[in-house]
Amino acid sequence: MTAEQMAAEAAATTPASAGSDGPWRHRHLLDTDALSWPEIVRIMDLATEMTEIVERRRPRSDALKGVGVTNLFYEASTRTRVSFEVAAKHLSADVVNVSVGGSSIEKGESLLDTMRTLEALGARVLVIRHAVSGAPYLVAREFRGSVINAGDGRHAHPTQALLDLFTLRRHLPDGSLEGRKVVILGDVLHSRVARSNLWTLTAAGADVWVCGPATLLRGFEAWAAAGIGGQRRFTVTSDITAALRDADAVMALRLQQERMAAGLLPSVHEYAARFGLTTDRLSGAAPGCLVMHPGPMNEGVEIAPDVASGPRSLVTEQVANGVAVRMAVLALCAGAAA
């Protein structure tokens, strides 16, 4: 099933307006799997417009003027927190940052009480990062405004997947991923980035390959066989040569050091030797193969320094695109909540 077919199908089952300029039906963004392909395209299109504001070619928008956006981060983060903060300010929102350090969360307040408190203090959009998978869903069930998932445990990181897609579309001919081979490489098992990307990349019609040590792929073969949404299949392998062969793009995932302790990997050194993304390994990929990483990178582990900063690397552009994509998500979801 091609992206075009999916789009046609989605258009038949969702309001005609979903993919155009009509009302946006999602108050929350919890994961990409709730989005139809026309909706994903609409986010991409709006993000393209938003880049004009990001690049200061247009003045900031008043889309969220007077709207309280609260960044509630239970895990440390620079790029995602600042990205949402900058995005919200570009839309003239009133931004409040709450991080675990220096918050009453240390006093053991429950997540739902914290949500209710922030709502009573004026939050209309709650951007939440939490170490526990599913936490944003719990919050969304009761929050009256919009909840944007900024990463929950191993589960999902939808704005990352959307900015990855946005970045790929800008660099592929005609902006299409149809039939393109995209490899997700590394610690797939623990990666919320991988999960959210699987949805959007297969929705875009890409030929998705997932590659890593067998211990970090558990359960993915069954999922691949069943297909995403029961239809969109992807390939799972521990053979990095096969995975990279003729690849159009590779996303290297961050290797969490704590996986070693869990006995899932023999050593960082061994991992780097067998699965690190190097120039040599990329020689088997398609000419001009694009390289991505959600950051922060462990250079010399999952990605070689020369690859990370080489001409194929889109790592920095991913970060820049993230602001525009998050502006689009904030504007659409806040609009649906209003």
Add this chain to the structure above:
Amino acid sequence: MTAEQMAAEAAATTPASAGSDGPWRHRHLLDTDALSWPEIVRIMDLATEMTEIVERRRPRSDALKGVGVTNLFYEASTRTRVSFEVAAKHLSADVVNVSVGGSSIEKGESLLDTMRTLEALGARVLVIRHAVSGAPYLVAREFRGSVINAGDGRHAHPTQALLDLFTLRRHLPDGSLEGRKVVILGDVLHSRVARSNLWTLTAAGADVWVCGPATLLRGFEAWAAAGIGGQRRFTVTSDITAALRDADAVMALRLQQERMAAGLLPSVHEYAARFGLTTDRLSGAAPGCLVMHPGPMNEGVEIAPDVASGPRSLVTEQVANGVAVRMAVLALCAGAAA
């Protein structure tokens, strides 16, 4: 002595303008005991106006435009810090947040040096939370602008008491607490919230009852017998049934876990069993008895989850009202300092 009598007395001893629209005489707000009843009413009235801004029915005010408001928090806090931050921004102030994590306080700078530094950096209003009782008084002695106490040790939390009063007045007929039975329940000994509320609630003419384990009431019987300001008496008891009987409102206090370690309580379980605010216990109260909590709540300890989120609970509204009350306090005190 009724609130009406107190108002008359206060009117005779303070400038006539204190309770009306004349100049506000308090540069600082360190505790509620410095406020006459007409002054308390004036804060309530101004807070009522401020709710229009909080609820976005009016645009933000320029009352503090160009005025530096610095939140100096030596203790972790979400609700109070964000509440002051949002309140100050609604008044167009220039807000700076300083918390213990990431501040030079870690380098051992004295409180007064920190105050002088922040003053020199442009702070005209200093909102301070400190673990040591009396710390804001020390600061106020030398600070040239306004000091607002956002909670000092076990001593005082005046804006909490004012927002509690504001919330009660909104829910009682004619907005009057005259003769209403209000119970403060729990760890009274260590509660700055209880102390500040005793002043405002008795000033409002309420019949105030203080209830908790005997070990957490030490000293309060003598205070109750002497009366607040030598006149306004309140009742102290460990009999929760007597306390709750026909009560019009109950404020459950947060139980600090560290009290157990100090040997003041046998266990959290025992405390919950004997003094937790449950639906069953509330059956003895007046119909429609209001339930309050300053937050953050230990649900299942000092308050049962169904009570905390039940129809009588004003917990969330307390938080929302806090923004309007703090706007009123900031505007009045900053005006007096100008």
Add this chain to the structure above:
Amino acid sequence: MTAEQMAAEAAATTPASAGSDGPWRHRHLLDTDALSWPEIVRIMDLATEMTEIVERRRPRSDALKGVGVTNLFYEASTRTRVSFEVAAKHLSADVVNVSVGGSSIEKGESLLDTMRTLEALGARVLVIRHAVSGAPYLVAREFRGSVINAGDGRHAHPTQALLDLFTLRRHLPDGSLEGRKVVILGDVLHSRVARSNLWTLTAAGADVWVCGPATLLRGFEAWAAAGIGGQRRFTVTSDITAALRDADAVMALRLQQERMAAGLLPSVHEYAARFGLTTDRLSGAAPGCLVMHPGPMNEGVEIAPDVASGPRSLVTEQVANGVAVRMAVLALCAGAAA
């Protein structure tokens, strides 16, 4: 060589515009040693204008409107971080704060990756504090906007030196340091403040004396003999009486407690007894000798409490002047980067 001569020499070797209103040639401010005397004077002059904004006699400037200023602090700081934040906001910049607590730096991301990330997120000016000497130089080599060093290890703290100079000029007749005796007292070895001040004070023509325990002066005698820039000599001594004799100004440096552990000092008590700045010791200085300290102060150690808050103390004024000086630096460097 006098400051006047230096100015003439500098004028001959740098573009005529450097010291006047022409284009500013420095995109970064990494240390004061990169600044010619006319350039230093230009910063002083612009800072004088900026004080009108700081003191609210003029409305905020639009000089950095739409410009992203990111404060990246790897070390705890109140005064410097808030000072830059307030300065940037007075210029209408879009300010983002990133501190080690609550940032992905905890995940081990490299400094350069963090810089690239913040740049991609819109930072055009990066204000950086880092425990490692030279870190801002590393960043400046690749950052496309302006890097302002807000203190790197033991190396440099250029805006502190500039605000010290600005403060001295405001209190000396004709605003001239020519021939004035200025003493830098204390832990010179580990002080970035001392290093940056040596450049600006000798450039201003002051007779600079450096004084402290011999263990905390290592290497300074050789430097003094060689002269700064091969020309401007200063005096090094452990004789505090000689150092303070007829001094026009003294800067006491903060004593880092960790020096004791390193065996460089016997005890804090001993240090205070031998090198603490007391009223008694100041009796040998010139009448009206000015007292300065970069803060935060250990009162009773490197400076006596009565001296710290006495009539000669400029400590608080240093802080206030810091905002104006940083506004000048931000405006000039951001202008050069545009």
